[in-house]
Amino acid sequence: MVLRSVQMTLRSIQMTLRSVQMTLRGIRFATRTDDFAKLPVGFARRTVGFAKRTDDFAKRPVGFAKRPVGFAKRPDDFATRTVSFAKRTVPKISFHHHFRHSENESLSLPNGF
Secondary structure (H helix, E strand, C coil): HHHHHHHHHHHHHHHHHHHHHHHHHHHHCCCCCCHCCCCCCCCCHHHHHHHHCCCCCCCCHCCHCCCCCCCCCCCHHHHCCCCCHHHCCCCCCCCHHHHHHHHHHHHHCCHHH
């Protein structure tokens, strides 16, 4: 009986040590880059760090979460905006206004023609 209780105690200690080891791994995993080091430790907070990224994330190390090449390289008109899917729209160009001007210019030909 005594041997069995000692065995159970050792098993519970082993399980506790395993959970502590996993927690330490998780902390190391969550605080891998400068971005996550500023946030409170926890896996739920990691998604907040990803959501608040702007296009300047290309300048800082992202570690294991490296974006595909081309995603960070934006055209100049995106440079001042945040890289959020809601604001990723191309500015509208009024083609009618442009063509109206070009037609008027082509109608006013020089006297030689």
